[in-house]
Amino acid sequence: xxxxxxxxxxxxxxxxxxxxxxxxxxxxxxxxxxxxxxxxxxxxxxxxxxxxxxxxxxxxxxxxxxxxxxxxxxxxxxxxxxxxxxxxxxxxxxxxxxxxxxxxxxxxxxxxxxxxxxxxxxxxxxxxxxxxxxxxxxxxxxxxxxxxxxxxxxxxxxxxxxxxxxxxxxxxxxxxxxxxxxxxxxxxxxxxxxxxxxxxxxxxxxxxxxxxxxxxxxxxxxxxxxxxxxxxxxxxxxxxxxxxxxxxxxxxxxxxxxxxxxxxxxxxxxxxxxxxxxxxxxxxxxxxxxxxxxxxxxxxxxxxxxxxxxxx
Numbered sequence: 001x002x003x004x005x006x007x008x009x010x011x012x013x014x015x016x017x018x019x020x021x022x023x024x025x026x027x028x029x030x031x032x033x034x035x036x037x038x039x040x041x042x043x044x045x046x047x048x049x050x051x052x053x054x055x056x057x058x059x060x061x062x063x064x065x066x067x068x069x070x071x072x073x074x075x076x077x078x079x080x081x082x083x084x085x086x087x088x089x090x091x092x093x094x095x096x097x098x099x100x101x102x103x104x105x106x107x108x109x110x111x112x113x114x115x116x117x118x119x120x121x122x123x124x125x126x127x128x129x130x131x132x133x134x135x136x137x138x139x140x141x142x143x144x145x146x147x148x149x150x151x152x153x154x155x156x157x158x159x160x161x162x163x164x165x166x167x168x169x170x171x172x173x174x175x176x177x178x179x180x181x182x183x184x185x186x187x188x189x190x191x192x193x194x195x196x197x198x199x200x201x202x203x204x205x206x207x208x209x210x211x212x213x214x215x216x217x218x219x220x221x222x223x224x225x226x227x228x229x230x231x232x233x234x235x236x237x238x239x240x241x242x243x244x245x246x247x248x249x250x251x252x253x254x255x256x257x258x259x260x261x262x263x264x265x266x267x268x269x270x271x272x273x274x275x276x277x278x279x280x281x282x283x284x285x286x287x288x289x290x291x292x293x294x295x296x297x298x299x300x301x302x303x304x305x306x307x308x309x310x311x312x
Contacts, residue, residue, distance in 0.1 A: 033071035035061050035080055053087045054097050058104060066110040074118075081118045085130050093169055098135045102142035109148035116143055124160070126275030133164040133291060140164065163272050173198075173286050174270040178235060178258035181248055185261070189286055194229040195303060196286070197221075199255075200271070200278035201234055203247035207294065208277040214296035216252060221300065225254050230303075232256065237273045239263050 037057050040049035062068065088097045098119075105115035116139055122128055123136040140161040144154060167173045176188040176198070188198070197215070201208040215221055215232065224230035234251055236244045236259040244259055251257040265271050272278070272292060281290040281299050289302045 033068050033073075035068075035072070035077065037080065037083070050087055050090065053084075057084050057087060057097075058101055061104075063104045063107045063111055066108055069110045069114045077118060078121060081122055082130060085122055085132070085135065088135070089130070089132070092132060093134045095134060095138045098138040099142075102138050106142055106146050109146070112142065112146055112148065115139070129295075131292070134169065137161065137164050163269055166270060166272065167280065167288050167291055169288050169291050171288055173280065173282050173288050176233075176235065176265060176271070177261070178233065178256070179261040180256075180258050181245065186256075186258070188233065191231050191233065191256075192284075193231040194284050195224065195231070195289075195306075196282040197230060197232045197299060198271075198278075198280040198282065199232055199234045200237055200273040200276055200280075202236065202238065202276045203243045203250075205276055211277050211279065211294065211296060212251075215299075218296060218300060220303065221296070224303070233258065235260065235273075237263065237265050237271075237276075 037053070038060055040052040044052060084097075084101075088094070102112075102115065106112050119136060119139040122130050123132050123139065125131065140157045143149065143157040144161065149157075173188070177185060178188070179185045188196070199211065199215075201212070221230060225232060232252075232255040234255050234257045238244075238260075241259060248257055260266070265273060271280070275292075277294055278292045279290065279294060279296075279299060280288060280292065281302055283289055283306065289306065290298060293299070
């Protein structure tokens with residue numbers, strides 16, 4: 001072994017030092033597929049920096065380089081996208097920044113598919129804390145506007161878009177017919193209160209019970225319920241009623257505890273209750289203040305903001 005090593009070393013020296021040998025050209029550095037967003041000028045205020053990033057966040061991204069799709073660290077890109085969504089979330093119903101991004105991402109099918117996938121993880125996944133239909137609608141519209149997909153590939157995005165366009169923030173919510181344990185029925189639009197909290201729930205869902213407890217523990221919500229200013233409509237959207245009947249005595253007497261007879265909501269897709277639990281907060285005119293959230297703190301904040309605005 002030592003002799004072989006010595007011989008190899010001598011040959012290497014001979015080739016390297018001989019007059020007729022040529023030095024091997026250095027390999028070009030491999031391109032690094034990493035996206036770094038621009039930094040706002042340091043002299044800007046916080047609001048100015050946010051506005052700068054709202055407009056220029058993706059300026060340094062090469063949308064023509066489809067190799068990025070295959071070589072980049074997708075986890076890093078997900079973090080970049082989350083940062084972008086955080087930047088534009090101060091205007092949660094303004095679609096313009098997302099529309100601008102998706103126009104640029106539509107340069108090719110690989111790039112558009114890549115950004116649709118990333119957006120779906122952040123904006124459409126029921127478990128994402130940044131889920132936002134108003135930002136996801138431009139993503140779906142970009143898919144449907146692009147020339148890359150056939151009629152069968154458009155079915156999914158079209159269905160998702162039709163669902164996302166239901167019960168948008170600032171718009172009047174769809175009506176719901178509900179049925180009580182007694183067999184009596186009612187309609188969401190006929191309920192009269194300053195606020196209505198639609199609570200899509202399933203008795204066997206641990207997170208539903210957490211939300212149930214959080215609503216009951218909230219001094220603000222409890223006071224509004226006691227005064228009649230807030231109605232909680234606990235709505236069970238599935239067809240197997242055995243668990244619902246078994247659990248109904250655990251629901252507060254002040255709530256309306258009801259189910260969807262005939263599963264009409266699911267059949268008509270008038271609400272997206274595919275992921276349970278889901279909270280929809282409506283004002284007195286049944287306009288949507290919060291859509292499909294799971295954080296009771298957001299409900300409290302939205303009501304507090306409405307109360308503050310009304311007091312001005």
